[in-house]
Amino acid sequence: xxxxxxxxxxxxxxxxxxxxxxxxxxxxxxxxxxxxxxxxxxxxxxxxxxxxxxxxxxxxxxxxxxxxxxxxxxxxxxxxxxxxxxxxxxxxxxxxxxxxxxxxxxxxxxxxxxxxxxxxxxxxxxxxxxxxxxxxxxxxxxxxxxxxxxxxxxxxxxxxxxxxxxxxxxxxxxxxxxxxxxxxxxxxxxxxxxxxxxxxxxxxxx
Amino acid sequence: xxxxxxxxxxxxxxxxxxxxxxxxxxxxxxxxxxxxxxxxxxxxxxxxxxxxxxxxxxxxxxxxxxxxxxxxxxxxxxxxxxxxxxxxxxxxxxxxxxxxxxxxxxxxxxxxxxxxxxxxxxxxxxxxxxxxxxxxxxxxxxxxxxxxxxxxxxxxxxxxxxxxxxxxxxxxxxxxxxxxxxxxxxxxxxxxxxxxxxxxxxxxxx
Numbered sequence: 432x433x434x435x436x437x438x439x440x441x442x443x444x445x446x447x448x449x450x451x452x453x454x455x456x457x458x459x460x461x462x463x464x465x466x467x468x469x470x471x472x473x474x475x476x477x478x479x480x481x482x483x484x485x486x487x488x489x490x491x492x493x494x495x496x497x498x499x500x501x502x503x504x505x506x507x508x509x510x511x512x513x514x515x516x517x518x519x520x521x522x523x524x525x526x527x528x529x530x531x532x533x534x535x536x537x538x539x540x541x542x543x544x545x546x547x548x549x550x551x552x553x554x555x556x557x558x559x560x561x562x563x564x565x566x567x568x569x570x571x572x573x574x575x576x577x578x579x580x581x582x583x584x585x586x587x588x589x590x591x592x593x594x595x596x597x598x599x600x601x602x603x604x605x606x607x608x609x610x611x612x613x614x615x616x617x618x619x620x621x622x623x624x625x626x627x628x629x630x631x632x633x634x635x636x637x
Numbered sequence: 638x639x640x641x642x643x644x645x646x647x648x649x650x651x652x653x654x655x656x657x658x659x660x661x662x663x664x665x666x667x668x669x670x671x672x673x674x675x676x677x678x679x680x681x682x683x684x685x686x687x688x689x690x691x692x693x694x695x696x697x698x699x700x701x702x703x704x705x706x707x708x709x710x711x712x713x714x715x716x717x718x719x720x721x722x723x724x725x726x727x728x729x730x731x732x733x734x735x736x737x738x739x740x741x742x743x744x745x746x747x748x749x750x751x752x753x754x755x756x757x758x759x760x761x762x763x764x765x766x767x768x769x770x771x772x773x774x775x776x777x778x779x780x781x782x783x784x785x786x787x788x789x790x791x792x793x794x795x796x797x798x799x800x801x802x803x804x805x806x807x808x809x810x811x812x813x814x815x816x817x818x819x820x821x822x823x824x825x826x827x828x829x830x831x832x833x834x835x836x837x838x839x840x841x842x843x
Contacts, residue, residue, distance in 0.1 A: 452755060452756075453662075454751075454752050456663035456752075535755075536755065542752070544813045545747060545751045545752065545809060545812065546660050546662075547660075549741075549812065550658075550663070555815075562810070589822060592819070596810055597799070599806040599810075600801070600804070600806030601802045603802065603809075604798065606750065607750045607761065607765060609755075609761075616798075616799060620799050620803075620830055623829045624826060
């Protein structure tokens, strides 16, 4: 059982790396198994199809990312400060990815949204759930900032969606130019989108 | 010669439709030729490779889109008004695409950026040139608005990049949810990102 369970993890890990490098459609099951170092028979023991594997990769990636987002966005810092930390960690994580594999891989969820959402409904639905959850997490922080009078937004959910959209758009550019420095504008753009007073403005009034 | 030239156009047109529906990697030359209704031999008469075809599809799509962007952004209206028109036309064009093929296809350039920019340098470079040109066109309008005192941006190029990033991020969501209505926030978000006074504010001071 120990070895079998290893094989499953190896397949998932190989698939995630390959999908980040080359997308989903370009991959075949044989290549995934070869990279994972497991016989092809193992694949169909654990996964019904390549699509089932892709859903598992999405789930596992989201488990990890949700843990990070929860740690940052559910922390003790002031709400806008938590959003700033989220962008800093996003930039750091894209930079770390670039250092390890030579190119900025971007956001796995954004990549698969543009590649696959019109092709498989199961993947579209899973990605919708993940982005709904991301937007919901940002929305809570925006609502908290609004209660403190730090942002001027009519609809915290819509504002949160725009913040996540800006994040996805800038990550797209980071991938296109293989350059993460552009991500440093996320914080200022987030403040602008939220009609926020800057921390300096808030401090000056205190 | 007339027929030969038809075949080339048919291949490009079929490839564009198929790439918009299913991405690049999922396609084979045989399928493109079948959809185009041309023999496979014609393909290699006109295109060295599938990648060469993709570059041509990008170029032709950009010729059409640049014409639209030039018409709107180079028009006689006030600069911010021209940006508003750009977003309205983007929304209308995504909606028209959805009506004709059942799903929002998103932005061909954004789709291929996330699918391919780490895989082929030739496509990455072409997409960089196209996005550079888009950002440059928006930058000119932002610089004009700044001269008129209508926006508060330190760096028109960086501001323009953020406007285009927001556009790409929102189009990603439109594709994910197969719903173009979210694109209606682009105009308000653009004003926020540019630190713009609203047309009402400008009029009130006049």
